[in-house]
Amino acid sequence: MxxxxxxxxxxxxxxxxxxxxxxxxxxxxxxxxxxxxxxxxxxxxxxxxxxxxxxxxxxxxxxxxxxxxxxxxxxxxxxxxxxxxxxxxxxxxxxxxxxxxxxxxxxxxxxxxxxxxxxxxxxxxxxxxxxxxxxxxxxxxxxxxxxxxxxxxxxxxxxxxxxxxxxxxxxxxxxxxxxxxxxxxxxxxxxxxxxxxxxxxxxxxxxxxxxxxxxxxxxxxxxxxxxxxxxxxxxxxxxxxxxxxxxxxxxxxxxxxxxxxxxxxxxxIVTTWPDMISDLSKHPDFGRYVNRSRRDASRILDVKSVSEKPEKDRFEYVMNQVKQHFRWNNFHGKFATKTPRNLIRDGHGSCADINLFAVGALRAVGIEADPVIISTRDHGLVYYDYPFSHFFNYVIISANVDGETILSDATSRMVPNNRIPLKCINFKGLKINTDKEEWVDLIFEKPSEKALVFNMSLSESGLSVDASKTATEFDAVYYRVNYGDDKNNLLSQLKNSQFEIDESSIEVENQWAIDQPWKLRFSFLAVTDDLQDRVMISPFVGYVMNDNPLKQDQRTYPIDMVYTAKRTFKSTLKIPEGYEIEVLPDNLNFSNDLFEISYNINKNGDDLVVSFSYWFKHAIYSARDYGRLKAYYSEIVKKGNENIVLKRI
Known part of the structure; x- marks a missing residue:
C-alpha cells in the first residue's frame, strides 16, 4: 500500500x-x-x-x-x-x-x-x-x-x-x-x-x-x-x-x-488519537449519549434484579433485550442521530443509536463496556498514522465479561452476541475510553466450518442422494440470513439443472438457535454420465467449486478471506450389484502453515467412502503468497471434481 x-x-x-x-x-x-x-x-x-x-x-x-x-x-x-x-x-x-x-x-x-x-x-x-x-x-x-x-x-x-x-x-x-x-x-x-x-x-x-x-x-x-x-x-x-x-x-x-x-x-481539527478519543468521550452524540443511555436503560431492562446475576448472564440479557427492542435502520455512522428516549419510543435507529445505547445499558448492570469506532469493509481501511475522523463510519461494542474481551453488535440479530458481523471485520478499531489509546483487533481466526455429507445409491433412474449440510460461525450466519428455514426459498437456492430435489425432504435445524450449528437435510436425484457399460460418478455431485477464483498472474495487495474457512466433504457410495470399480482418484494429503488438504478413499464391503477436506489457515494472506494460494485453489478444483468410474461386470 x-x-x-x-x-x-x-x-x-x-x-x-x-x-x-x-x-x-x-x-x-x-x-x-x-x-x-x-x-x-x-x-x-x-x-x-x-x-x-x-x-x-x-x-x-x-x-x-x-x-x-x-x-x-x-x-x-x-x-x-x-x-x-x-x-x-x-x-x-x-x-x-x-x-x-x-x-x-x-x-x-x-x-x-x-x-x-x-x-x-x-x-x-x-x-x-x-x-x-x-x-x-x-x-x-x-x-x-x-x-x-x-x-x-x-x-x-x-x-x-x-x-x-x-x-x-x-x-x-x-x-x-x-x-x-x-x-x-x-x-x-x-x-x-x-x-x-x-x-x-x-x-x-x-x-x-x-x-x-x-x-x-x-x-x-x-x-x-x-x-x-x-x-x-x-x-x-x-x-x-x-x-x-x-x-x-x-x-x-x-x-x-x-x-x-x-x-x-x-x-x-486534526490533532492526535488521544485528542480524538477525548473529544468523542465528551461529545453529546457519543460519550454523553452513552451516559444518558445508562440512566435510561431501566426503561427496557430490569436493572435491579439482573445486576445480581453472573456477568455472562447479564451480558446475554442486555444484548438480547436491546436486539429485541430496537431494529437497525441500515444507517452507518459514529454519532447518535436521536436521544436515547426517542430511540426507545421509535424502536429503531442507526448503528450508533443502538450500539451506544447498548454500551450504556451494559454499564447500567455493572459490566465494563466501551464503544469501539471502526471502518466497515466497504468503507475502507484505517491508516493508523493519520488521525482522520472520516476513516470511521460505524460503532461496535467492547465488553469485559469474566475477564474476557467480547466484541458485539446489537444491530445484527442473526449474529451471536459474542461476535461481530462480517462487514465489521476490518483489521482494527479504536476503543473510546478516556484512560488510554487502545486499538482493538477485529480479525477473527477461529475457523468457520462447512461440512457436507452424501449417502449415494445407484439405480436405473440415476444417483439417489441423501445429503446433509452443517455450518458453524460465519458460514452459519450466511445460511441463516440467505437460506433461512422457508422451504420455497431453500428450494430455489438448491435447484440445479443436474438435480431433481425432493421438496418434502428439506429440513432445517437451529435456524433461530444462533449459538448452535445451522443444519440442512435434503434429498435429490442426480444425473450420471453413462458410456456404454461404464458409469462416471462425481462423489461430491458438483458441490465443490469448479473454477479457481484467483485469475490474475500476480497480485500486489493482500488476499483477504475475512475469516479462516474449513470445508469437509464425505460421500458414501453403495456399489450396486453387477458393478466393479474401474477408476479411483489418487489419495492426497498435504499440510503447511498456510493450507491443508486431504483426499482419501476407503472401501468397506460394498461401500466406497470418499473423504475430502481443505482448510485455509489464515484470514488474511500477504501478496507474496498469491502464487501458492492460486495453486492450492487449482488443486481443490481438480481433486474435488474427479470422477469415480464403475464398470458393469
Missing part, C-alpha cells in the same frame, strides 16, 4: 513541479479524430478519455459552501461497456447539511459515414432514488449508446460540509487516459491529503490566483489553486478476496486539519 500525506498550507507556502497542465478535450466539442481510440488493454469494455473535477469554495451569508463540478468523457468499446452510460451521483440529505445536485447535462456522439451525430440527455431520464433516510442518489442514463459511441456528462454537487472534501478517484475499473482534480481553496481552511496507490502525480502545481480578490469580514484574500493530474492509468482489476476497492484504487482524499478564523483564532 502506497500512502503519501501532504499538507496544503494556504498562503504560507506552496510547491510546484512547473509541469504544464492541459485537458485533452473540451466538453461539447468533438472531432472525428476523437473516435480513433486504441486501448492498451485489449479486454477493456470502455476507456475514460478524460475525467476532470474541480472544488470551489463559494461564499454565503453564513460562511462557505463547497461546489464540486465534474466533467467526464468515455468511449464505449464493447457491448459490456454500454453500462458506463448509466450514472449515479450520491448526495447527503441530512437536515441543514443537505447536498444539492444540479446542472446535469450529457451528450452521446456517434460516427456514421464520417458524420458525427449528437444526442443530448433527456430530462425525463434524470430521477432521484432514496438509498436510506440520510442518503439519496440522482441517476441518469445517456441515450443512443452503442459500441463506438463517445459519451460525456457533467454535473455540480453543492455541499455545506467543508470538513471533508470529496475523494477524487483517478483510477477506474476501465483504463483512464487523463484525470485531473483542481481544488480552489481559501485561506481560512487548511487541509491534509493522502495520495493512495501511487508514489506521485504525473504533474501537480500550486499557485495563488491573483486575477481577482475576494473579501470576508473585511479581509481581502485570493484563492489558492492546487492542481493534480494523472495520465494513462490501467484499470483496477480486482478479484475475489479484497476488502474494498477503496483500499487500493489510486485516489486522493482530504481531511480538514485547521480552521483559521478572520479574528485570527485558530481551531485545530
Amino acid at each position: 502506497k500512502l503519501f500525506l501532504l499538507v496544503l498550507f494556504f498562503y504560507s507556502c506552496f510547491a510546484s513541479d512547473l509541469l504544464s497542465v492541459g485537458s485533452p478535450g473540451t466538453y461539447g466539442s468533438i472531432t472525428i479524430a476523437d473516435f480513433n481510440t486504441v486501448s492498451e488493454d485489449e479486454d477493456a469494455d470502455a476507456v475514460v478519455l478524460f475525467d476532470i473535477g474541480k472544488s470551489i469554495f463559494v461564499q454565503t451569508s453564513t460562511g462557505f459552501e463547497v461546489e464540486f463540478e465534474r466533467v467526464t468523457r468515455i468511449q464505449i468499446l464493447s457491448e459490456a461497456g454500454v453500462k458506463w452510460a448509466n450514472v449515479q451521483i450520491p448526495y447527503y440529505q441530512g437536515g441543514s447539511a443537505n447536498e444539492r445536485v444540479s446542472e446535469i447535462s450529457g451528450n452521446t456522439y456517434n460516427l456514421t459515414n464520417n458524420l458525427i451525430n449528437r444526442s443530448s440527455i433527456d430530462d425525463s431520464n434524470i430521477f432521484d432514488e432514496e438509498i436510506n433516510e440520510y442518503w439519496g442518489q440522482r441517476k441518469f442514463a445517456l441515450q443512443d449508446v452503442r459500441v463506438g459511441s463517445i459519451i460525456e456528462y457533467k454535473y455540480i454537487v453543492r455541499t455545506p460540509n467543508v470538513f471533508r472534501l470529496k475523494d477524487w478517484e483517478f483510477q477506474w475499473r476501465i483504463p483512464v487516459r487523463y484525470s485531473e482534480y483542481e481544488l480552489r481553496a481559501v485561506p481560512f481552511y487548511e487541509y491534509q491529503y493522502i495520495l493512495q496507490g501511487a508514489r506521485s502525480f504525473h504533474s501537480s502545481r500550486s499557485r495563488v490566483d491573483r486575477r481577482f480578490k475576494r473579501k470576508l469580514s473585511g479581509i481581502e484574500y485570493n484563492d489558492m489553486v492546487h492542481n493534480f493530474v494523472m495520465k494513462d492509468l490501467p484499470p483496477f482489476n480486482d478479484e475475489e478476496f479484497i476488502s474494498s476497492i477503496n483500499d487500493y484504487i489510486i485516489k486522493i482524499n482530504f481531511q480538514l486539519s485547521k480552521i483559521i478564523y478572520p479574528t485570527g483564532r485558530i481551531e485545530q
Whole structure:
C-alpha cells in the first residue's frame, strides 16, 4: 500500500513541479479524430478519455459552501461497456447539511459515414432514488449508446460540509487516459491529503490566483489553486478476496486539519488519537449519549434484579433485550442521530443509536463496556498514522465479561452476541475510553466450518442422494440470513439443472438457535454420465467449486478471506450389484502453515467412502503468497471434481 500525506498550507507556502497542465478535450466539442481510440488493454469494455473535477469554495451569508463540478468523457468499446452510460451521483440529505445536485447535462456522439451525430440527455431520464433516510442518489442514463459511441456528462454537487472534501478517484475499473482534480481553496481552511496507490502525480502545481480578490469580514484574500493530474492509468482489476476497492484504487482524499478564523483564532481539527478519543468521550452524540443511555436503560431492562446475576448472564440479557427492542435502520455512522428516549419510543435507529445505547445499558448492570469506532469493509481501511475522523463510519461494542474481551453488535440479530458481523471485520478499531489509546483487533481466526455429507445409491433412474449440510460461525450466519428455514426459498437456492430435489425432504435445524450449528437435510436425484457399460460418478455431485477464483498472474495487495474457512466433504457410495470399480482418484494429503488438504478413499464391503477436506489457515494472506494460494485453489478444483468410474461386470 502506497500512502503519501501532504499538507496544503494556504498562503504560507506552496510547491510546484512547473509541469504544464492541459485537458485533452473540451466538453461539447468533438472531432472525428476523437473516435480513433486504441486501448492498451485489449479486454477493456470502455476507456475514460478524460475525467476532470474541480472544488470551489463559494461564499454565503453564513460562511462557505463547497461546489464540486465534474466533467467526464468515455468511449464505449464493447457491448459490456454500454453500462458506463448509466450514472449515479450520491448526495447527503441530512437536515441543514443537505447536498444539492444540479446542472446535469450529457451528450452521446456517434460516427456514421464520417458524420458525427449528437444526442443530448433527456430530462425525463434524470430521477432521484432514496438509498436510506440520510442518503439519496440522482441517476441518469445517456441515450443512443452503442459500441463506438463517445459519451460525456457533467454535473455540480453543492455541499455545506467543508470538513471533508470529496475523494477524487483517478483510477477506474476501465483504463483512464487523463484525470485531473483542481481544488480552489481559501485561506481560512487548511487541509491534509493522502495520495493512495501511487508514489506521485504525473504533474501537480500550486499557485495563488491573483486575477481577482475576494473579501470576508473585511479581509481581502485570493484563492489558492492546487492542481493534480494523472495520465494513462490501467484499470483496477480486482478479484475475489479484497476488502474494498477503496483500499487500493489510486485516489486522493482530504481531511480538514485547521480552521483559521478572520479574528485570527485558530481551531485545530486534526490533532492526535488521544485528542480524538477525548473529544468523542465528551461529545453529546457519543460519550454523553452513552451516559444518558445508562440512566435510561431501566426503561427496557430490569436493572435491579439482573445486576445480581453472573456477568455472562447479564451480558446475554442486555444484548438480547436491546436486539429485541430496537431494529437497525441500515444507517452507518459514529454519532447518535436521536436521544436515547426517542430511540426507545421509535424502536429503531442507526448503528450508533443502538450500539451506544447498548454500551450504556451494559454499564447500567455493572459490566465494563466501551464503544469501539471502526471502518466497515466497504468503507475502507484505517491508516493508523493519520488521525482522520472520516476513516470511521460505524460503532461496535467492547465488553469485559469474566475477564474476557467480547466484541458485539446489537444491530445484527442473526449474529451471536459474542461476535461481530462480517462487514465489521476490518483489521482494527479504536476503543473510546478516556484512560488510554487502545486499538482493538477485529480479525477473527477461529475457523468457520462447512461440512457436507452424501449417502449415494445407484439405480436405473440415476444417483439417489441423501445429503446433509452443517455450518458453524460465519458460514452459519450466511445460511441463516440467505437460506433461512422457508422451504420455497431453500428450494430455489438448491435447484440445479443436474438435480431433481425432493421438496418434502428439506429440513432445517437451529435456524433461530444462533449459538448452535445451522443444519440442512435434503434429498435429490442426480444425473450420471453413462458410456456404454461404464458409469462416471462425481462423489461430491458438483458441490465443490469448479473454477479457481484467483485469475490474475500476480497480485500486489493482500488476499483477504475475512475469516479462516474449513470445508469437509464425505460421500458414501453403495456399489450396486453387477458393478466393479474401474477408476479411483489418487489419495492426497498435504499440510503447511498456510493450507491443508486431504483426499482419501476407503472401501468397506460394498461401500466406497470418499473423504475430502481443505482448510485455509489464515484470514488474511500477504501478496507474496498469491502464487501458492492460486495453486492450492487449482488443486481443490481438480481433486474435488474427479470422477469415480464403475464398470458393469
